[in-house]
Amino acid sequence: MDLRYGKQRHLDYLYRRLQQTCKVKSRTSVCYVENLNRVMNKMLGKSSKSKKVKRLGCCFRDYNRFYIYIEKNMGFEIKAQTLVHEWAHLMTPFNVPDHGRKWAENYCKAYRSVYRTK
Ligand SMILES: [Zn+2]
Numbered sequence: 001m002d003l004r005y006g007k008q009r010h011l012d013y014l015y016r017r018l019q020q021t022c023k024v025k026s027r028t029s030v031c032y033v034e035n036l037n038r039v040m041n042k043m044l045g046k047s048s049k050s051k052k053v054k055r056l057g058c059c060f061r062d063y064n065r066f067y068i069y070i071e072k073n074m075g076f077e078i079k080a081q082t083l084v085h086e087w088a089h090l091m092t093p094f095n096v097p098d099h100g101r102k103w104a105e106n107y108c109k110a111y112r113s114v115y116r117t118k
Contacts, residue, residue: 007076014080014114021113022106024090028066030083036071057082059089066090084110 015030033039036055041047056078057070068086070079088107089098096102 011076011079011083014083017113018083018087018110022087022091022110024066024087026061026064026066026090028068028090030068030070032070032072032079034072036069039069057086059086061094080114084114 011032019028036058040055040058055071056074057068059066059068061067068083068090070082070086074082085107087110088103091106091110092103
């Protein structure tokens with residue numbers, strides 16, 4: 001990847017690229033948040049001990065908008081990969097299994113649009 005414009009700007013570029021090449025049915029927002037586990041537990045009304053696995057990212061729908069939340073305290077590459085992973089969820093109907101066949105196909109599409117070779 002070409003990082004000449006800086007890492008956050010490059011993440012923004014990847015996000016725009018996903019928007020253009022891998023259309024989803026609602027408008028989207030991507031938020032980079034510190035301590036995603038705590039934020040999500042609060043949103044879901046769970047105690048801070050209820051999720052042992054550290055979340056890197058998550059996505060959800062609120063009214064007619066899709067949101068992707070990504071942990072801020074991570075390196076560029078893992079943020080980029082998390083963005084692609086979560087975007088594949090937005091491309092996939094919410095009533096099919098997480099990380100199933102349909103999601104995997106969409107993940108491939110999203111991955112190729114971001115990590116295309118020249
Ligand atoms: Zn997932």
